[in-house]
Amino acid sequence: MNFSNQLISWYLQNKRNLPWRSTINPYKIWLSEIILQQTRVDQGTEYYYKFIENFPTVNDLALASEEQILKLWQGLGYYSRARNLHFSAKYIMNELYGEFPKTYNELIKLKGVGDYTASAVASICFNKATAVVDGNVYRVLARYFGIHTPTNTTKGIKEFKQLAQQLLDTKNSGTHNQAIMEFGALMCKPKNPICSNCPLNDSCVALSEKRVNELPVKENKIKIKKRYFNYIVIETEDNNTKIVKREKGIWKNLYEFPLIETESLIDEKQLIEQQEFNTLFKTGNITVKLFNDSVVIHKLSHQHIYTKFWIVKTQILTDYTVHWKTVKKYPVSTLIHNFLNQYKTNYFF
DNA sequence: GACACGTGGGG
DNA sequence: TCCCCAAGTGT
Secondary structure, three states, X not given: OOHHHHHHHHHHHHOOOOHHHHOOOHHHHHHHHHHHOOOOHHHHHHHHHHHHHHOOOHHHHXXXXXXXXXXXXXXXXXXXXXXXXXXXXXXXXXXXXXXOOOOHHHHXXXXXXXXXXXXXXXXXXXXXXXXOOOHHHHHHHXXXXXXXXXXXXXXXXXXXXXXXXXXXXXXXXXXXXXXXXXXXXXXXXXXXXXXHHOOOOOOOHHHHOOOHHHOOOOOOOOOOEEEEEEEEEEEEOOOEEEXXXXXXXOOOOOEEOOEEEEOOOOOHHHHHHXXXXXXXXXXXXXXXXXXXXXXXXXXXXXXXXXXXXXXXXXXXXXXXXXXXXXXXXXXXXXXXXXXXXXXXXXXXX
């Protein structure tokens, strides 16, 4: 048996029973692929169920509001996926008259759909001969063929894509693609791969050279930046607070309390001296209290956010105020969500 | 080409 | 604790 046949044979006997494996509906496959980008199956599965339940068709998704979609996406991260999902659903309904794209070249025109997702949907739903290359594929191919080219370089991307395409069983593209990914996820794992029980262990270059744990090779290391957030959590006498929509960067289009970002940690005295703080409260009579005695460190893949939540009691405000009861309806970051769970014991998403 | 973009699990 | 990394894409 060749490489592909061995993988497919293994796959048919060992694959997990996942909800998107029982359909070739392109909307559902597309949705599952977007959810699973850079996301573990265990983490994404509940979101897949929620989205299918709330938006059974691409039309339902197109008709929803972005806020509704972001609220459902809350906690999953990489929120541009949700925004692009919505944008592309509207594009499919309005520009393509509801007809889902069927080829790699048409699929990749969708926002949020790149080489991987276009290849996956085209092969799984329409049996097109397009090979997927994701993290699993890089790992399986790098090890099996002993390839040391860094995967996150132009040269590596090109080389692995070409090899994957060459190995593709073009009669069973969808099954082949899912087989190699599932094999990478369950057998050829990043740590502690199950080489002793691997169906390919008699022909794996990395195993024969005892270099399994050296592959795949990746270049670069991102530098972690530190940021200092001061959230101004307002309590008015009529039980309102203030929230605003983030307009760019991280958590774009999610809501948060008025934010004062500083160069370093600040105390109450320094907070009150901030220009932005004073413009929030034109009239006097406010009380300020730090909610978290120890700074909250929210860790993201490339930045650590040192956060202080300042509770400010005041009389009445007018702009951007919402009643505390309605705060839970807004999509927020996990940082804000965690705060709300501590601060308002009646807050549930 | 380099960097931004989240969150959570595992070793 | 810290670091890797997970069905990547957009700018």
